[in-house]
Amino acid sequence: MSEDYYERLVDEEALADYLREHLGDVDNYAVDRHQEGHSNETLFVTWGDRELVVRRPPPGETADTAHDVLREYRVTNALAETAVPVPEPILACDDHDVIGSDFYVMDRLEGAVLRESEPDEFGDPDSRQRIGEELVDTLAAIHDVDYEAVGLEDFGHPPGYTERQVERWGQQLMWAFDVTTEEREVSDLYDVGAWLQENVPEDHPHTLVHGDYKLDNVMYAADADGLPELVGVFDWEMATLGDPRADLGWMLSYWRDSKDPEPVIPELTTTFMEGDGYPARRELVDRWESQTGFTFEHDRFYRALAVYKLAALGEMFFRRYLEGNSDDPMYPLMEDRVPALAARAKRIIDGDEPL
Missing domain, CATH: 3.90.1200.10 (Aminoglycoside phosphotransferase (APH), C-terminal lobe)
Incomplete structure (x- = not known):
C-alpha cells in the first residue's frame, strides 16, 4: 500500500482527536491497516489498553449500499443484545472532516478467521x-x-x-x-x-x-x-x-x-x-x-x-x-x-x- 493511499485512508491526528473527545485521553495510540478486506477498509487501532476497529469505505468511492458503513453500524448495534455474536459497536461518525468519510468504531475481537486453512x-x-x-x-x-x-x-x-x-x-x-x-x-x-x-x-x-x-x-x-x-x-x-x-x-x-x-x-x-x-x-x-x-x-x-x-x-x-x-x-x-x-x-x- 502506498503512503499516499494510507494518507487518504486516515488522518491519524484527526482520528486521535475524535477518539480523545469521546473515549478520553490515553498514552498509547497506534493505527494499522488490515490487509484482508476487499470492500470496506478496516483499521486496527490501539487506544490505551483497548483494541479497537475502525471501518470506513474505500477513499474515492461514491456512497452506495455496498459501502454504507453507518448501515453496518446500525445493524450491529441492533444485534448487540441478541443471540447473534457481533463485535460491540462503540461510535459512529458522519462528519467527513475527521477522516474524509463516514466511519464507525467497534471493539476488536480475538480469535481465528478461517480462510486458507484451519488452525x-x-x-x-x-x-x-x-x-x-x-x-x-x-x-x-x-x-x-x-x-x-x-x-x-x-x-x-x-x-x-x-x-x-x-x-x-x-x-x-x-x-x-x-x-x-x-x-x-x-x-x-x-x-x-x-x-x-x-x-x-x-x-x-x-x-x-x-x-x-x-x-x-x-x-x-x-x-x-x-x-x-x-x-x-x-x-x-x-x-x-x-x-x-x-x-x-x-x-x-x-x-x-x-x-x-x-x-x-x-x-x-x-x-x-x-x-x-x-x-x-x-x-x-x-x-x-x-x-x-x-x-x-x-x-x-x-x-x-x-x-x-x-x-x-x-x-x-x-x-x-x-x-x-x-x-x-x-x-x-x-x-x-x-x-x-x-x-x-x-x-x-x-x-x-x-x-
Missing part, C-alpha cells in the same frame, strides 16, 4: 464438526431475529427480495458484458439468467439477512473445552430484510464436500472443509431447517443464484481489468473462470451438482 488446534474431527455446526447455527440465529423488536422494521423491503436479486445481478452482468464480450462470449450466463427469472419462488419467509454470510466472514475462538465457538459475525454492509434461503444458498456455494469436482476458481476456493469431520452440505441444510422451522425449498434455484452472482462479480472484475482500472492479478483470470462458474450454475440447474 492446528481445530484440526480434529470434533472441532471440524463444531465449526460447521456453529456456522449454520449462527446463520439460523440471524434468521430468527425479531427485526421489529430490535428496531430494524424499516431496514429493507422483504417482499420481492429474491426477484430483485435476480434482476440486480443480471443488470450488473450486462454492464460488464458491454466491454467483455469483445474478448469472448459467456452464452451460458444468458441461459442461467433466463432460468432464474422463470423460476423465482413466488413467496419466501421474511427475515433479517446478512447478504454475504460465509466461513471467512466469521471468527472462532476456543471455548472452555477447547472446541471452536463462533464469537463474531463481520461484514454486515449487505444486510437487509429479505429471503433467508438466499443467505443459505450463498453460504453453501462456498462450502466444499469431499464428493465435489475440482473447484472452478482454485485461486479463491478454500477446500479444507473436505476433510474428515466437517459436515456435508446436506447436513448443514438439515440443521438449518431444524433450527429455523423453514424448509430449503427450491434448493437448485438458490444455489444457482449464488453461483450466478459470483459469475457476475467475476465478470465485473474482468471488465475493470480490460479498462485498465485494476492491477489485481486475479482479474485477468476471470476470462476463463467466469465461463467455468457459468457451467457450474448450469450443472446445479440440471441436477448434476446435487446438495
Whole structure:
C-alpha cells in the first residue's frame, strides 16, 4: 500500500482527536491497516489498553449500499443484545472532516478467521464438526431475529427480495458484458439468467439477512473445552430484510464436500472443509431447517443464484481489468473462470451438482 493511499485512508491526528473527545485521553495510540478486506477498509487501532476497529469505505468511492458503513453500524448495534455474536459497536461518525468519510468504531475481537486453512488446534474431527455446526447455527440465529423488536422494521423491503436479486445481478452482468464480450462470449450466463427469472419462488419467509454470510466472514475462538465457538459475525454492509434461503444458498456455494469436482476458481476456493469431520452440505441444510422451522425449498434455484452472482462479480472484475482500472492479478483470470462458474450454475440447474 502506498503512503499516499494510507494518507487518504486516515488522518491519524484527526482520528486521535475524535477518539480523545469521546473515549478520553490515553498514552498509547497506534493505527494499522488490515490487509484482508476487499470492500470496506478496516483499521486496527490501539487506544490505551483497548483494541479497537475502525471501518470506513474505500477513499474515492461514491456512497452506495455496498459501502454504507453507518448501515453496518446500525445493524450491529441492533444485534448487540441478541443471540447473534457481533463485535460491540462503540461510535459512529458522519462528519467527513475527521477522516474524509463516514466511519464507525467497534471493539476488536480475538480469535481465528478461517480462510486458507484451519488452525492446528481445530484440526480434529470434533472441532471440524463444531465449526460447521456453529456456522449454520449462527446463520439460523440471524434468521430468527425479531427485526421489529430490535428496531430494524424499516431496514429493507422483504417482499420481492429474491426477484430483485435476480434482476440486480443480471443488470450488473450486462454492464460488464458491454466491454467483455469483445474478448469472448459467456452464452451460458444468458441461459442461467433466463432460468432464474422463470423460476423465482413466488413467496419466501421474511427475515433479517446478512447478504454475504460465509466461513471467512466469521471468527472462532476456543471455548472452555477447547472446541471452536463462533464469537463474531463481520461484514454486515449487505444486510437487509429479505429471503433467508438466499443467505443459505450463498453460504453453501462456498462450502466444499469431499464428493465435489475440482473447484472452478482454485485461486479463491478454500477446500479444507473436505476433510474428515466437517459436515456435508446436506447436513448443514438439515440443521438449518431444524433450527429455523423453514424448509430449503427450491434448493437448485438458490444455489444457482449464488453461483450466478459470483459469475457476475467475476465478470465485473474482468471488465475493470480490460479498462485498465485494476492491477489485481486475479482479474485477468476471470476470462476463463467466469465461463467455468457459468457451467457450474448450469450443472446445479440440471441436477448434476446435487446438495
